[in-house]
Amino acid sequence: MYNDLLGTKLPKALSKSETMSYFKGSPFYTREDIINGNMRLVSSIVANYNVSSEDRKDLFQIGLIGLIKAVDSFNVLKGTQFSSYAIPCIQNEIGMYLRKFNKDSVVTSMEESIYTNKNGEDIRLEDSLVDEKANIEENYENKEVVNLLKELVVSLNIRDSFVVSLYFGLFDNEPINQYEIAFRLNISQSYVSRLVSGILTNLKELILNPPKKRKRRGKRGSSIFKLLKGYDRKLVWEVINELNEEDRILLYLRCGRDLNNPEPSPFWNENTAYKFNTILMPKMKRKLEEKMWDQENGFIEELSPKEKYRREKISEIHRLLISMDMVNAQISLHEYLLEVNLIQYENFIVSLIILSVMDQDFSFEIPIRNLILLEKGYIFNIQKYKDYFYQTLVNEFDEASLYLDIITCLYKNGMTDIKLEPLNKAYTRVLEQKNNLIK
Secondary structure (H helix, E strand, O other): OEEOOOOEEOOOOOOHHHHHHHHOOOOOOOHHHHHHHOHHHHHHHHOOEEOOHHHHHHHHHHHHHHHHHHHHHOOHHHOOOHHHHHHHHHHHHHHHHHHHOOOOOEEOOOOOEEEEOOOOOEEEHHHHOOOOOOOHHHHOOOHHHHHHHHHHHHOOOHHHHHHHHHHHOOOOOOOOOHHHHHHHHOOOHHHHHHHHHHHHHHHHHHHHOOOOOOOOOOOOOOOHHHHOOOOOHHHHHHHHHHOOHHHHHHHHHHHOOOOOOOOOOOOOOHHHHHHHHHHHHHHHHHHHHHHHHHHHOOOOOOOOHHHHHHHHHHHHHHHHHHOOOHHHHHHHHHHHHHHOOOHHHHHHHHHHHHHHHHOOOOOOHHHHHHHHHHHOOOOOOHHHHHHHHHHHOOOOHHHHHHHHHHHHHHHHOOOOOOOHHHHHHHHHHHHHHHHHHHO
């Protein structure tokens, strides 16, 4: 069909069902078919730009790059239509191009809706503009504002806190733009844009109207020393001093700056309570157990070369995971497992890391905790992984395969006597059913 805007013919468009069948494994369509069949999507977006015919052709070519990236990174398990995922990718690519070369293109209207997503929300063109990298700590002279922002960020849920920390370059993260964050987490850039915009709005409101201290109701809250009763107070202080900045802020939100006189911050909410109880407290208890073990075994100040390597390497792996540098994280993990003679468990740890991403828990505490437990010869409860396998087999097939990998790995290393044959048969049966549905 001839396209008036581009002055050329475009391939026949594919329907939504035809496009989705490719991502579900259909052999009838190739990658090139999907790219060609969705070129009209690029054309419709380029049509919103009031530019010359030559510039329009340039934008179309740039938009095709975004389309190709969308095809290569689309995850059908997210349950969204391909077009809903591809449109922000195309817009982002065009937005970066216009920013990079300072094009004087005039858009019909920044406030005009370009399309409506599956939730019925209007997406504006300004949502597609990609921001420049900027470390907020370097740009804000007022440290109180930065500290307020950090407390606000920590009070968000895990995923939102992770996204905004990357965007602003907080807590030793390298600042990255909205497009890169969206691409890493397989979410829309417009969602990242709205999230960041909401945080800035909240911050402005907080600066104008600082939060008031909560009035105490009933009994005084428990101090961190009472929550960790049974552990030496001196050791608790040592662990607190070794916490990273984000964890320390979380502790202050729960107990206040004066740890002897607990007083929750106005930012304390369900998100902070969840992170405090499920992430921070287990981490502190684990560090306390290590320090107690060191004391009992005469291990006081000087670390042995092996122990120093172990701690530094685990910290490095955790840091790489937190920054979503998965390639270097896996390389570092591989080196570490070779060094400590646990290479046979590599698939087990990698599967746990992938599950953390799928569950949107970007703290990666569970994989790191299990890595440490492996070194200590801990025998895992394989039955729970077997239960998870059957629970996820039908609706979360990829997740089930990871649990099967975990069970297989631990079985081969003599850590369970669970029979693999029934699990493999169930997996194969569901796989055949899914392949038949695609056909």
